[in-house]
Amino acid sequence: MSHLLPPHFALSFDTMARGWCPGLTRPMASGDGLLARIHPPLGTLTPQQALVLSEAAHQEGNGLIDITSHGNLQIRGVRAATHAALLARLAPLGLDDAGLRAPYRATVLSPLAGLDEAELMNGRILAEQVETMARAVLLPPKFLITIETGGLFALDHLRPDLRLMATAPDRAQLVLAGAPPLACAPMKAEQLLSALPHLLHMLSALLEETGARRVRRLTGNARRAVLVQAGLGTAGLETAPLRHTPASERGESPAARPRRAPRAGIIVLKNGRCALLAAPPFGQMSARALEGVARLAEDLGLDEIRLSPLRGLVLAGLGVQQLPRAQARLAALGLILRADDSRLRILTCAGAPACARAHCNSHALASQLAAHLPSGPSDDAEIHLSACLKGCARREALALTLVAMGEDFAVIPDGGPLDAPLMRLPFAQIVHRLSTLPAGHTLRAAF
Template sequence: MTPIRGWCPGALRPMESGDGWVVRLRPQGGRLTSAQAAGIAQAARQHGNGLIDLTGRANLQLRGVTPASHTPLVARLRALELIDPDIASEARRNLVVTPFADAETDRIADELQAALALCDLTLPAKFGFAVDTGPAPVLADTPADIRLERGADGLPILRADGMTRGQRLSGAAQAIAMARWFLSLGGAADGRGRMAALIARGPRPENAVHAPALPRRAPGPGRVAQGVLVAPEFGQMTADLLEAISELGPLRVTPWRMLLIEGLATVPALSGLVLSSEDPRLRLRACTGAPGCAHACAPTRNLARQLAPTIPDGAILHVSGCAKGCGWPRPADLTLTATPQGFDLIRNGRAGDAPQQSGLRPHELPGIL
């Protein structure tokens, strides 16, 4: 098994990181039973370093896996029905389902997963689908290329990312046909490419006349109609925390680095959870950093915690232990990247982008931010 470098690892094809291999799981339909969640926690403890990340595409990542532990880990996860038949199927099943899915949305997501499993499409690694047909659209800020969502009239539509309007949705085959349309027009000429870039070059899907419903802001931690949203600090859980959460009910995985515990009525006071949507730690992103990661030039999370009160409302601060930026691969309002010479400050960019200031010491940062 050779791990890939890049940003699209799976369970069958892990990614190498500073603290070992990262094994990414895509729960079917964005759901985990209590037994599956407990099994993941136990597997992370036994075959990884016991840390589990939540990602911005509603996946889970087990960290610190080794070449020797990967095979028994996959066997354990397969027994939990969390593993696809092969690497191609795993890569293609790149969809995010709204955590507020109703019965109709679950049906649409099931149909789409089944259609993706049967089709022969080779899509770019980051090409994905968003199933956002719940009571209110909440995935507008979640990256996706093909969106199944509510129209302004309440009926489901299919919208190519980059279009302001979509087609009336008739079934999952229509989403597969749109992916085929993307490929046929050279959307992934060199194996890469995104729908919005194709749309920007001029092509338009037919009959895209239906406006989407107005998107809602993602909620913070706390009660929702389906249960309780809980936010692990930095989107990362220990195996013990995930095991404790698994005992509270079945889970839905969100793209906001939170878990929805179905049917729960009160917010659980578990150590390691951010309990209030006012907590400034929700504006922080930080990778493992030193000493956990061999590549890190400095510790990250304590610094991020110290800087949290200085971050303006609505802004994201990303503290990265090196230029790889594992903790937040997207641009952030403020990014601090540790280097051997101190911290680089990057405004509106990623950890590896050109900095506006360099060589900053931790005690200087509160004044500068």
Template sequence: MSVAPTPPSPRGTPVTPGRSDACPGALRLHAADDGALARVRVPGGLLSTCQARALGSAARRLGDGDLHLTSRGNVQLRGLREGCAGELADLLGEAGLLPSPGHERVRNIVASPLSGLDARGLSEVRPWLSSLDAALCASDAARGLSGRFLFALDDGRGDVAGLAADVTVRARTDGAAQLSPGGVRIAHADVARASVAAAEVFLEAARDDGSGAWRVSGLHLAKEELAARVRRRLDALGIPHEPRAEPTTADPGPRPGALSRAVSVHVPFGRASGRQWRQLTDVAETELRLTPWRGVVVPVDGGSAAAALASLAAAGLVTDPSSPWLGVGACVGRPGCVRAHTDVRADAARTVGTVIADTRPVYWSGCERRCGRPGTHHIEVVADAGGGYRVSDTADGSARPLMVGSASHVAAALAASTS
């Protein structure tokens, strides 16, 4: 689908947050304990097989050989050798993964991974995705967004709408779309312009209220006032809209296994080995869809689903929808991160089987930063400097303490809290 770039709003100007946003990108590498780290934005998690192979090649040639999936459907390359930034940029540019170097860190867009592959969605989100990405890259003001700002495009099933994005668009049963912030009904054709307008209003609010916020949740401004500002901006741009209540249905996202026109796998801790990545690209006919739950959806012909799942399972990817791995996540921990107090992934792996996959997920963090933690209700396990862990329930946006103890005591607490 060819989409003309949306001209930038004349009122929007880049805003620099009050403190430095060090979020890594593909061109701004982060120095980690295991080497440099690059985060490649993959809007909607959508990769052509050629792009997926290019990422695999970059990981083998320049990094640790693995592909690290994030909670936003992006890809991290770790263990990058010194001085490879230029070569990496060339590889990504040739694969079409850097359409606008000035916007590469702000192209954070999650989208319903099964959109168009089953009958549960109300609208195919791919046209929204291509037009929003083009509009972002055309907006000079959008360059001022932090690398953490998130857009979500939900096809109506309610999967990515629950990920606490900063701007969410969701298909409605009446054939229109719902925009938040703003709480308004808009036409499908206006999704990209309205989404970028909402982001520009956020940037202005972050400047005006003195917060220098990176995300909507950090604004000092009340939600109602932000919504009112968004509606006024839509009026100024001539985008028709009307207040409507938010849809409330929710979907947990794709489970591993065979789907109607695809197969789905989960990647433990989001770390796909080079062999697993090659197997995914070999199975894929045209594309891979990375999910915000560190999984991969591969569209395939219905007759080849069984063989595809068998080969992916043989590579060590999770294909069982009842696997206990679905309830366990963790940051990179030691030795990859200097801030981490311990090897949280090793400790988390020892608890697999104590967590019931259909209950609240458990996320292990190596320090108080809790990088990559879910934005929804979960049990958090946070390492402390003394070698122990603090276990809490994040219900209602709080962190209700459950226990403090050593790694050997955590499994029992998790079994009790998720039963």
């Protein structure tokens, strides 16, 4: 495909493998044309921005839009001939990345940041500060900092280089990725933030010097030295992986607060208003669906649409009386609104025809499989259906991973795409085995 493209963005999968990331100015060649990734600051769009984006996807792309696991948007099917028009349409929106270098957005945060009553500190304010610091240094394109301030949305499906974690309303700690992770002891948030620019600067130099593109590739000694030199190690270092204390373990009723946010449904916010979580099936929606969401947000008087790193949309600040109308309009756009929708149990990649490497149309097969699965809890996907061995949607293990291999699928219970398969089966047989699995059995029991 790359021979069809102007040289400045004719980038191949080999280039991608070396850590390159697509943007708006430099889109990526894919099976269905160019893929232009937009990085809305803090994962937030105004309704007006969403309207222009939907029109851009319709006119300059093939009408399909992805929400990524970092809460960014991808316009698919852009053509070399329409790329300039896409840039011209989006530049006035402040979503242009011309003149910027990747990572275009270094932080990922909860889509309820600033609104979640269980949040320990305001994640949006924190993320804005960290973005400013990250832009001041040269970081590898995939460098990622998760802003984990508590509340319903865990970000533990991501593989960040740094985790900035609130541990109390005024205290936080940093965790450097690696095996094992390295953490500084919790300290005053201001103290940590004042040390962060120096830490980022040293990590930038170290990554450049070693040729490593991710912090987890650095040695334990190197990571420890950087923390200590940044003045973050003096309070003591811990080496255990850290997780948030769930709200239920902070003395709140487990019944009152689920351990993780649902990916679809309604959440009551700290101001008493509601957030409506809507998920496009398998993270992809039509341009017309985004337009419909934007018009709904305008009609509801909302000034923002939030993008979730769980590949969904969040409309926050609704009154209870506004919910039925909003739900009806979102459902008519094809968005998932029920947390127990079985499509939320399946994670899948772009697949064919969007990806040239794909051995199957992963979205069509995932829909087919979901139709035969009983509905169930959806706070985490259980099945990964990958259209090739690369496993873009997820590298880590899930309860069941299915990898398209020519005519058949590799079946990998309790594993990831690169683990040894238990067997290979035609897709129809996999669907049959899962659909006839007695209630209460694990997915492994089907194979």
